[in-house]
Amino acid sequence: MTKQKKLQTVLNVPTTNLPRVVVIGGGFAGLHFIKRLDTSRYQIVLFDRNNFHTFIPLLYQVATAGLEAPNIVGPIRKALHGKKNFHFRMLAVHGIDPEAKTVATAGGSLGYDHLVIATGTQTNFFGNAEIAKHSFPLKTLTDARQLRNHLFQSLERLELTSDMEERQRLLTFLVVGGGPTGVEMAGALAELRNHVLKRDYPDSDISLMRIIIAEGSDKLLTAFSEASSEEARTALESMGVELIFSQFVEHYDGSVARFKDGREIPCATLIWGAGVEGIVVPGLAKAAVAKSQYQVDEYLKIGGYDDVYALGDVAQRTTEKWPQGHPGVAQVAIQMGEQLAKNINALAEGGTIKAFKYFDKGNMATIGRNRAVADMGNGQHFSGFPAWIAWVVVHLYYLIGFRNRTFTLFSWVGNYFTYSRAIRLVMEPTLEEKLTEVPVTDPKV
Amino acid sequence: MTKQKKLQTVLNVPTTNLPRVVVIGGGFAGLHFIKRLDTSRYQIVLFDRNNFHTFIPLLYQVATAGLEAPNIVGPIRKALHGKKNFHFRMLAVHGIDPEAKTVATAGGSLGYDHLVIATGTQTNFFGNAEIAKHSFPLKTLTDARQLRNHLFQSLERLELTSDMEERQRLLTFLVVGGGPTGVEMAGALAELRNHVLKRDYPDSDISLMRIIIAEGSDKLLTAFSEASSEEARTALESMGVELIFSQFVEHYDGSVARFKDGREIPCATLIWGAGVEGIVVPGLAKAAVAKSQYQVDEYLKIGGYDDVYALGDVAQRTTEKWPQGHPGVAQVAIQMGEQLAKNINALAEGGTIKAFKYFDKGNMATIGRNRAVADMGNGQHFSGFPAWIAWVVVHLYYLIGFRNRTFTLFSWVGNYFTYSRAIRLVMEPTLEEKLTEVPVTDPKV
Numbered sequence: 001m002t003k004q005k006k007l008q009t010v011l012n013v014p015t016t017n018l019p020r021v022v023v024i025g026g027g028f029a030g031l032h033f034i035k036r037l038d039t040s041r042y043q044i045v046l047f048d049r050n051n052f053h054t055f056i057p058l059l060y061q062v063a064t065a066g067l068e069a070p071n072i073v074g075p076i077r078k079a080l081h082g083k084k085n086f087h088f089r090m091l092a093v094h095g096i097d098p099e100a101k102t103v104a105t106a107g108g109s110l111g112y113d114h115l116v117i118a119t120g121t122q123t124n125f126f127g128n129a130e131i132a133k134h135s136f137p138l139k140t141l142t143d144a145r146q147l148r149n150h151l152f153q154s155l156e157r158l159e160l161t162s163d164m165e166e167r168q169r170l171l172t173f174l175v176v177g178g179g180p181t182g183v184e185m186a187g188a189l190a191e192l193r194n195h196v197l198k199r200d201y202p203d204s205d206i207s208l209m210r211i212i213i214a215e216g217s218d219k220l221l222t223a224f225s226e227a228s229s230e231e232a233r234t235a236l237e238s239m240g241v242e243l244i245f246s247q248f249v250e251h252y253d254g255s256v257a258r259f260k261d262g263r264e265i266p267c268a269t270l271i272w273g274a275g276v277e278g279i280v281v282p283g284l285a286k287a288a289v290a291k292s293q294y295q296v297d298e299y300l301k302i303g304g305y306d307d308v309y310a311l312g313d314v315a316q317r318t319t320e321k322w323p324q325g326h327p328g329v330a331q332v333a334i335q336m337g338e339q340l341a342k343n344i345n346a347l348a349e350g351g352t353i354k355a356f357k358y359f360d361k362g363n364m365a366t367i368g369r370n371r372a373v374a375d376m377g378n379g380q381h382f383s384g385f386p387a388w389i390a391w392v393v394v395h396l397y398y399l400i401g402f403r404n405r406t407f408t409l410f411s412w413v414g415n416y417f418t419y420s421r422a423i424r425l426v427m428e429p430t431l432e433e434k435l436t437e438v439p440v441t442d443p444k445v
Numbered sequence: 446m447t448k449q450k451k452l453q454t455v456l457n458v459p460t461t462n463l464p465r466v467v468v469i470g471g472g473f474a475g476l477h478f479i480k481r482l483d484t485s486r487y488q489i490v491l492f493d494r495n496n497f498h499t500f501i502p503l504l505y506q507v508a509t510a511g512l513e514a515p516n517i518v519g520p521i522r523k524a525l526h527g528k529k530n531f532h533f534r535m536l537a538v539h540g541i542d543p544e545a546k547t548v549a550t551a552g553g554s555l556g557y558d559h560l561v562i563a564t565g566t567q568t569n570f571f572g573n574a575e576i577a578k579h580s581f582p583l584k585t586l587t588d589a590r591q592l593r594n595h596l597f598q599s600l601e602r603l604e605l606t607s608d609m610e611e612r613q614r615l616l617t618f619l620v621v622g623g624g625p626t627g628v629e630m631a632g633a634l635a636e637l638r639n640h641v642l643k644r645d646y647p648d649s650d651i652s653l654m655r656i657i658i659a660e661g662s663d664k665l666l667t668a669f670s671e672a673s674s675e676e677a678r679t680a681l682e683s684m685g686v687e688l689i690f691s692q693f694v695e696h697y698d699g700s701v702a703r704f705k706d707g708r709e710i711p712c713a714t715l716i717w718g719a720g721v722e723g724i725v726v727p728g729l730a731k732a733a734v735a736k737s738q739y740q741v742d743e744y745l746k747i748g749g750y751d752d753v754y755a756l757g758d759v760a761q762r763t764t765e766k767w768p769q770g771h772p773g774v775a776q777v778a779i780q781m782g783e784q785l786a787k788n789i790n791a792l793a794e795g796g797t798i799k800a801f802k803y804f805d806k807g808n809m810a811t812i813g814r815n816r817a818v819a820d821m822g823n824g825q826h827f828s829g830f831p832a833w834i835a836w837v838v839v840h841l842y843y844l845i846g847f848r849n850r851t852f853t854l855f856s857w858v859g860n861y862f863t864y865s866r867a868i869r870l871v872m873e874p875t876l877e878e879k880l881t882e883v884p885v886t887d888p889k890v
Contacts, residue, residue: 012607012648051601068515077645087648090601107605156496156535160552162457200522203457203532 010108011045013087018043021344022103022110024093024281025118026053026076029312029333033116036341039085041348045110047103049092051076054141057330057395060181062144064151064188069141096283098305103281114344117281117294117302118311118337121328124275124292134254135272138181147271154268155197158204169266171209174257176249177273178215179223180365183232185271186213187367190239212242212265214249216274221373223327224363228373231383235367276328278314290316293325298355300340311336317356326358330398335359364391456490456552458532463488466789467548467555469538469726470563471498471521474757474778478561481786484530486793490555492548494537496521499586502775502840505626507589509596509633514586541728543750548726559752559789562726562739563782566758566773569720569737579699580717583626592716599713600642603649614711616654619702621694622718623660624668625810628677630716631658632812635684657687657710659694661719666818668772669808673818676828680812721773723759735761738770743800745785756781762801771803775843780804809836 009015019042023030026048034044052073061067080086091105102109123137136147151173158170173189175182193209213220213236220232220243233243249270251258256266278292285304288294294302294310296317302308312333316325326332335358343353362376364387372387382390454460464487468475471493479489497518506512525531536550547554568582581592596618603615618634620627638654658665658681664674665681665688678688694715696703701711723737730749733739739747739755741762747753757778761770771777780803788798807821809832817832827835 009607011605014648051597068513070513070515075645081644089605091605152496160456160534160536162454199526200520203459 010110011089011091011105013043013045013089013110016043016085018085019113019348020045020111021114021116022047022112023116023118024048024103025120025312025314026050026088027056027118027120027312027333028053028330029120029337030116030118031076031079032334032337033118033311033341034080034083034086034337036338036345038345038348039083041345042114043085043087044083045087045089045112046076046080047089047091047093047105048076049090051088051090053079055398056139059138059141059144060184060188062141063138063147063185064192065148066188069145073141093281096281096308098284098308101307104283113307115308116311116340117309117314118333119279119281119314121276121313122279123272124277125272126275128250131249131252131270131272134252135176135270137272138185139276147269150269155201155204159201165266167204168208168210169255170268171204171206172265172267173209173211173269173271174249174265174267175211175213175271175273177275178213178217178220178243178245179273180221180363181273182213182215182271183220183236183365183367185273186211186236186241187239187371190236190241191368194239210242210267211240212244212267214244214247214259216246216248218245221365224365224373225375225379225381227381228363228365228375228383231373232365232367235371235373235383239368276313278316280314284308299343299353300336300356309340311340322358327363329363331361332358364394366391455555456534456536456550458490458534458555459488461488461530463530464558464793465490465556466559466561467492467557468561468563469493469548470565470724470757470759471495471533472501472563472565472757472778473498473775474565474782475561475563476521476524477779477782478563478756478786479525479528479531479782481783481790483786483790483793484528486790487559488530488532489528490532490534490557491521491525492534492536492538492550493521494535496533496535498524500843501584502843504583504586504589505629505633507586508583508592508630509637510593511633514590518586538726541726541753543729543753546752549728557752559754561754561756561785562747562759563756563778564724564726564759566721567724568717569722570717571720573695576694576697576715576717579697580621580715582717583630584721592714595714600646600649604646610711612649613653613655614700615713616649616651617710617712618654618656618714618716619694619710619712620656620658620716620718622720623658623662623665623688623690624718625666625808626718627658627660627716628665628681628810628812630718631656631681631686632684632816635681635686636813639684655687655712656685657689657712659689659692659704661691661693663690666810669810669818670820670824670826672826673808673810673820673828676818677810677812680816680818680828684813721758723761725759729753744788744798745781745801754785756785767803772808774808776806777803809839811836 021037021042021044023034023044023046026046030046031053034046037044052075055072058067058072062069062072076088091107093103093105095104102111123139125132136150137143138147154170158167161167175186189211193206197206219229221229236243248260249257250260252270256264257270258264280289280292288302288304293314293316296302296310296315300309300311300315302310313328318325336356339356346353360377362374364372364374366372366388370385370388372391373383374387374390375381466482466487466489468479468489468491471491475491476498479491482489497520500517503512503517507514507517521533536552538548538550540549547556568584570577581595582588583592599615603612606612620631634656638651642651665677666674681688693705694702695705697715701709702715703709725734725737733747733749738759738761741747741755741760745754745756745760747755758773763770781801784799784801791798805822807819809817809819811817811833815830815833817836818828819832819835820826
């Protein structure tokens with residue numbers, strides 16, 4: 001039944017009689033899969049390069065000092081306390097050998113009976129190395145903290161300089177991409193300008209701060225309804241955000257952004273919210289992957305393999321309803337994880353497996369601190385303050401479940417709701433931090 | 446009256462008719478000085494390399510994941526909201542020219558009428574470069590975060606290795622220094638071992654974790670009463686902390702610590718709590734400084750100068766009662782800051798100045814989560830749970846005042862008191878963080 005190396009313990013994972021499921025990636029999909037899997041019938045080994053997972057929908061809050069980083073991360077070990085036959089190893093997986101049925105890590109290769117790839121996505125700079133170097137993406141906790149540090153470093157520099165051009169450059173924030181990331185970032189920046197920063201920087205003219213969204217299509221939130229798209233535009237404009245449509249940024253050197261049509265905008269901060277790509281682990285056949293996503297069937301199995309699955313943002317499941325694949329949102333990841341776990345449990349029990357069907361609960365995006373747009377799964381749309389309340393409730397629900405800590409509700413709510421208190425304009429000592437690189441070397445087995 | 450450059454604005458600081466007080470350092474002393482100074486009579490310019498200040502007494506909590514970093518920092522600009530004629534510039538001061546009465550920064554030189562040096566202390570490795578490289582000090586927020594990251598990286602590595610020697614090394618924590626820092630760190634580590642880590646690391650034998658304090662004198666807490674010193678020893682021993690007295694660590698290569706007498710202890714973590722030294726700004730006469738501290742008189746004025754003062758840990762004020770200078774504790778810094786501000790206000794009003802007299806309110810140190818030792822100013826001593834309650838009350842009081850946020854009380858208390866919830870075993874992505882160095886260059890004036 002198993003190809004596990006019975007005579008050695010690799011990575012300190014015990015050898016048992018149970019079939020082993022290896023999961024790569026402890027995000028929404030991976031964690032929900034693990035929670036649902038019956039570990040009296042399977043052993044699970046989870047690999048992740050971090051020992052925590054991140055509540056990605058709220059990264060923009062950390063980036064604008066609306067929440068603190070610890071509010072939106074949860075330790076993986078804590079989330080899975082008490083799960084039997086579950087082993088976490090903080091390692092990245094470098095490769096897969098589907099013939100030998102092993103995964104390769106810095107600590108050695110581990111055999112699997114079933115493999116679940118749930119690695120998520122990373123920022124896609126479309127091959128533009130200059131933009132990759134100078135812009136600020138927003139996919140990881142590190143991204144969010146670096147962006148926040150840069151934001152407040154820019155303001156501190158502003159206080160030191162009387163050169164008008166330099167001051168305007170430091171006060172100009174260009175957000176590339178009009179999807180939820182761009183809309184939420186721009187709204188949060190506008191809130192900072194309109195309500196918070198003047199008190200902290202009395203020597204500077206904060207009203208000169210420009211926030212600009214540059215979007216390649218002709219509208220915001222292209223994945224949302226027309227009504228939501230239009231509401232978002234109106235709301236952002238009323239908050240003083242400038243919108244540029246049908247434009248592409250081609251160059252950015254850290255100082256001036258240049259568009260395809262030659263237009264230039266001097267800006268000290270360019271936030272890249274314009275593209276993501278799946279994180280593919282080397283080793284499977286080329287045919288299994290298209291545009292950096294694994295092609296999966298209705299059982300979330302990767303075509304060409306009997307025992308390798310993909311979940312969440314890194315999986316592409318195309319259907320009539322979703323011809324481009326399912327959206328890369330948390331709900332899809334969660335539902336995929338749960339369905340696959342139920343199916344793999346069924347395999348062990350001799351039960352029947354079910355095809356994955358996405359129950360679309362809708363989409364939401366906030367715009368500033370008290371507005372949002374919401375499309376419901378049934379086609380209805382609403383916006384404004386009621387939509388924002390709904391957004392808060394939904395995110396609190398998931399954040400609490402995510403962090404498994406009821407008390408967090410109190411402190412998170414407190415942080416989020418109280419304007420001046422929540423906005424903590426603290427810059428971590430990035431300038432002086434000397435990080436000691438501590439690579440995980442091959443341990444002795 | 447003033448040597449300010451009236452024809453230029455340096456560092457964007459406005460030129461006014463008011464005499465200018467330059468303060469170097471926004472810690473306890475600097476901030477309390479500024480809060481108390483009458484800025485209808487003086488302009489204040491504060492320089493600090495960070496735009497936040499750190500509640501240093503609780504660094505050990507961050508280092509052991511008992512609190513999160515944001516809980517113990519406060520933005521300087523927020524703490525001084527609304528203070529008239531107050532200007533903050535996030536810059537380090539490289540030097541002082543007492544003849545020209547200017548301070549030098551990366552942004553240019555600024556003139557002063559009065560100069561207050563409140564730079565505090567940094568870790569003292571006594572010239573041992575090897576120990577400086579491999580050990581973990583605990584003086585700054587960065588120190589605390591690096592130590593915490595290392596602690597949890599060690600535990601994650603532990604999970605990957607079955608080599609018994611390596612496992613023991615990873616589980617051995619040597620704390621050098623038996624003062625408050627060492628005692629509090631060791632107590633917190635013991636709490637982690639005894640109450641928290643087993644659940645998170647079920648594949649490892651956490652009971653093998655060793656926590657050792659190595660102290661050069663023959664007792665702990667040498668600045669405390671005999672009773673407190675003895676109580677601390679008993680309490681730590683009962684928690685399973687090993688104590689080594691009259692010993693000095695001479696070598697540490699990151700793997701094995703070697704003492705003066707030749708004894709060796711393999712340990713992956715050496716915490717250096719054994720010495721601090723004042724942060725001296727170059728420029729004053731050699732005679733003004735002894736053992737990295739500025740010599741000040743009863744008015745906190747540096748000998749040899751009319752208008753340069755020093756406060757807090759970097760100042761040495763020797764009296765009959767304090768022949769080695771006053772202790773480097775927060776209370777001394779706060780009281781010095783307030784007294785000097787009152788005196789400088791008096792100068793402007795033609796009032797009388799007063800000599801600094803330290804009102805010793807006592808000393809406290811926690812030992813684990815529900816014990817402490819406390820010496821009161823009047824010579825009394827108490828310990829155990831009542832002392833711990835007192836410690837909590839005192840620190841909450843100062844922390845709230847420090848952060849100026851009542852709501853923090855709730856979240857901080859919640860974090861601190863709830864055992865399993867408070868201990869957040871999250872490791873920040875230090876391994877992967879690629880920090881972009883953003884030096885503050887000379888701005889155009």
